[in-house]
Amino acid sequence: MRVITDYFINLGRKVIAALEKTGRGHMLFLKMVAGFDEILRRPSLLVRQLFYIGVLSVLLISLSGFFVGMVLGLQGYYTLSQFGAEASLGVMVAASLVRELGPVVTALLFAGRAGSALTAEIGLMKATEQLSGLEMMAVNPVRRVLTPRMFGGVVSMPLLAAMFSMFGVLGGWFVGVGLLGVDDGTYWSQMQGKIDLHEDIYNGVIKSVVFGVVCTWIALFEGYDSTPTSEGLSRATTRTVVHSAFAILGLDFILTAMMFGE
């Protein structure tokens, strides 16, 4: 009898803890968004975060984009040449980058590069009681520390994704046109003929904005909600990357189904 009640107590405790965490997460999100006027008052806070979140990720994103584009060029050429359709290489490279790989891979790299750093930073601020210190000085730590980071991430992500796609298209061009001998004019004209500004590019940008919100939100919340010990911090950083990856891939499916499913 005792075992059964214990089982239900455990189950209930877990469900309540999960609900509480979800609630704290949403409350934090609302507070961060509500702190938007802080950015208007002190734009330098946002600029500083754009540097740490955005600028420092540019090299990683550009290089990854270039390599992903080159691989798409090679693999796409191999498959398409079996049907004698090498002319469509540009379309294939650009469509897969702009619709899927650009936003998704950028977001995954972003979670690893910037998301984990944000969690560690906020978690350490909490562990060393800097956040409580701010509160003692009557400065709201959510508005002052978290909000600029949130919007820094949201602004950075679409820009990074656009760079990723651009370098990917150039990488595909380098391999396809430069090494494998696809016609230069065909590569671009087929691409321009098939890729639609609204259908493909706007939707890709919308995706990356959504991923930007979700990734930064998860990273900041995990840091803010972490247990202030070294172990808690390391767990929070891991959770950021894992949860971000799940959220990105799951949301990507939903967004794709909504946008391109007709």
Next chain:
Amino acid sequence: MTQSRNLEFMVGIFVAAGIVALFFLALQVSNLGTVSAGEGYNVEARFDNIGGVKVKAPVTMAGVRVGQVTGISFDKETFEAVVTLNIDSQYDQIPDDTFAKIFTAGLLGEQYIGLDAGGSDVYLEEGSRLQLTQSALVLEEVIGQFLFSKAQEGAE
């Protein structure tokens, strides 16, 4: 102070590079540079069978793209397909007895509408209707006819 200026400079470069990348995607990768959708005039053509023509299929004249298909509907009185063609406004001197045919690009390629200019002095304008049309070639029908004629040959 210099460090802060440096940081602002880098952020400025970052944002500018991101916007350049977006413009690159919009102008070089997408169809924004090639078609000016919406600017042009609409004409209507009726076909017995449009085969696989879809909205956004190209409309060409002598192989040059002059517009695109913007709407397809079905006339339930005459059982014909009504196709709306949007022709770019720069091509405003197309005779009104132009012949519209449905072609296929390559054996399995997408279908498009080809226009053959007529000899009339009256030009197409918004709302005109193309009278002369030729339906799509449906592969099954062609094969059916071929088999039918072969069978007749054998009977004689």
